[in-house]
Amino acid sequence: MSPTRELPPTAGMPVSPFELVNLITARDTFAEDICKFLAVDDVEFFSSATTALWIAFETLKRKTGRTHIVLPGYTCPLVAISAHAAGLRVRLCDLQPNSFELDLNHLERIADEKVACIVPTDMAGLPCYIEGVSAIARRNGAYVIEDAAQAFGASRKNTPLGTAADITVFSFAAGKGLSLVDGGIASVPDPDLRSLLRKTANELLRPDFGLVCLRNLQLLGYSFLYNPTGLKWIYGNDLRKALSTGDLVHAVGDYFEMQQPHYKFADWRFKLGAHLMKRLPDFIRSNRNRALGRIQQISAQTSLEVMRELSDTEGSWPFLFLLCDGQKTRNKIMSDLWTAGLGVSRLFIHELSGYEYLKPILETESKDLPNARSLAERSFTVSNSHWLDDETFKHILKAVQTYAPMDHSAHPA
Numbered sequence: 001m002s003p004t005r006e007l008p009p010t011a012g013m014p015v016s017p018f019e020l021v022n023l024i025t026a027r028d029t030f031a032e033d034i035c036k037f038l039a040v041d042d043v044e045f046f047s048s049a050t051t052a053l054w055i056a057f058e059t060l061k062r063k064t065g066r067t068h069i070v071l072p073g074y075t076c077p078l079v080a081i082s083a084h085a086a087g088l089r090v091r092l093c094d095l096q097p098n099s100f101e102l103d104l105n106h107l108e109r110i111a112d113e114k115v116a117c118i119v120p121t122d123m124a125g126l127p128c129y130i131e132g133v134s135a136i137a138r139r140n141g142a143y144v145i146e147d148a149a150q151a152f153g154a155s156r157k158n159t160p161l162g163t164a165a166d167i168t169v170f171s172f173a174a175g176k177g178l179s180l181v182d183g184g185i186a187s188v189p190d191p192d193l194r195s196l197l198r199k200t201a202n203e204l205l206r207p208d209f210g211l212v213c214l215r216n217l218q219l220l221g222y223s224f225l226y227n228p229t230g231l232k233w234i235y236g237n238d239l240r241k242a243l244s245t246g247d248l249v250h251a252v253g254d255y256f257e258m259q260q261p262h263y264k265f266a267d268w269r270f271k272l273g274a275h276l277m278k279r280l281p282d283f284i285r286s287n288r289n290r291a292l293g294r295i296q297q298i299s300a301q302t303s304l305e306v307m308r309e310l311s312d313t314e315g316s317w318p319f320l321f322l323l324c325d326g327q328k329t330r331n332k333i334m335s336d337l338w339t340a341g342l343g344v345s346r347l348f349i350h351e352l353s354g355y356e357y358l359k360p361i362l363e364t365e366s367k368d369l370p371n372a373r374s375l376a377e378r379s380f381t382v383s384n385s386h387w388l389d390d391e392t393f394k395h396i397l398k399a400v401q402t403y404a405p406m407d408h409s410a411h412p413a
């Protein structure tokens with residue numbers, strides 16, 4: 001039976017139809033607002049983070065004349081698809097155990113003179129340790145592209161993400177903190193590299209009036225349905241249908257066509273971006289406070305491991321990423337909570353080499369990634385949406401405690 005309320009799996013900023021109507025006469029200050037927020041001179045706009053990554057990869061392939069790219073073993077399949085679209089061969093790097101951080105020993109071994117760029121990723125909105133990756137990249141003449149698709153608004157050493165890597169990419173897709181249904185930006189601190197990226201974009205991207213109209217219609221639908229009453233129509237029912245047939249990859253939306261839509265992004269939704277930027281700092285602050293309080297409760301009351309911020313960083317916290325002791329425990333928790341409409345879900349079903357449809361675009365040596373696989377097998381997520389109230393969170397916690405109770409003997413008083 002489908003639940004009456006459906007919570008989103010991530011903390012997207014809602015927008016009302018009323019706000020959309022009011023925007024007709026608003027001024028578009030999106031570019032200025034973003035530059036001010038990120039403290040950068042300029043940013044490039046794209047129709048999605050996927051498009052931004054494709055253009056970034058293509059630019060660096062041309063600049064370096066190299067043929068390969070290094071991606072984290074556990075990330076969004078769209079990143080591998082963008083690399084393939086740019087004609088780069090995908091080499092996967094394993095992660096450190098129980099972490100989103102690239103395994104620097106593995107990276108050192110695979111970041112050779114064929115590699116154009118390395119893509120450290122701020123998974124779950126948590127800024128990654130970029131210095132170690134940058135040092136290896138520099139030694140090997142590769143560039144660093146920070147994939148901050150999930151982390152707009154997060155910061156490192158009190159500085160917003162966007163300046164630490166050669167190129168940083170953010171996403172404004174549906175369900176992301178700042179959502180324009182789709183959209184993305186690339187921040188490129190070096191003006192020469194920025195103009196190269198712009199040149200590639202101008203050469204490869206065309207306006208697409210049909211897609212822009214479709215996205216605007218989808219935005220209108222999103223404004224009506226992105227709430228606990230409407231979400232079952234645009235999310236929950238499809239999820240339950242896919243799960244009922246055992247199709248986990250489709251249940252979390254991990255299947256993507258190799259040909260992704262790319263178009264020149266410049267439309268009315270910029271005005272919405274400018275409007276949402278005003279709410280963003282408070283939105284991120286309250287998400288972070290909620291998340292920090294909840295991960296404390298999870299650590300105190302269950303045996304789960306929680307993915308946390310590294311020191312000197314602040315995450316944007318779209319969801320909490322939790323690790324069980326094994327796949328069996330995770331599966332029991334999911335069988336109770338996944339279809340209950342409570343915002344409990346999974347991030348990526350497999351490590352990248354576990355998706356059959358991606359295998360042809362991966363380098364053959366990239367197959368064995370034990371730590372990335374272990375993350376995929378033992379993890380689940382809890383939404384950090386403000387709609388997931390304390391009562392609902394307690395209910396989730398109680399269900400989790402059944403399968404992953406606190407081991408008091410491990411923590412003597």
Ligand SMILES: Cc1ncc(COP(=O)(O)O)c(C=O)c1O
Pocket residue numbers: 048049050051075076078079121147149150170171172173182183184
């Ligand atoms: C880590 C990561 N990179 C890239 C992307 C692609 O972003 P977009 O949907 O804007 O193309 C996503 C999408 O969720 C993501 O999670």
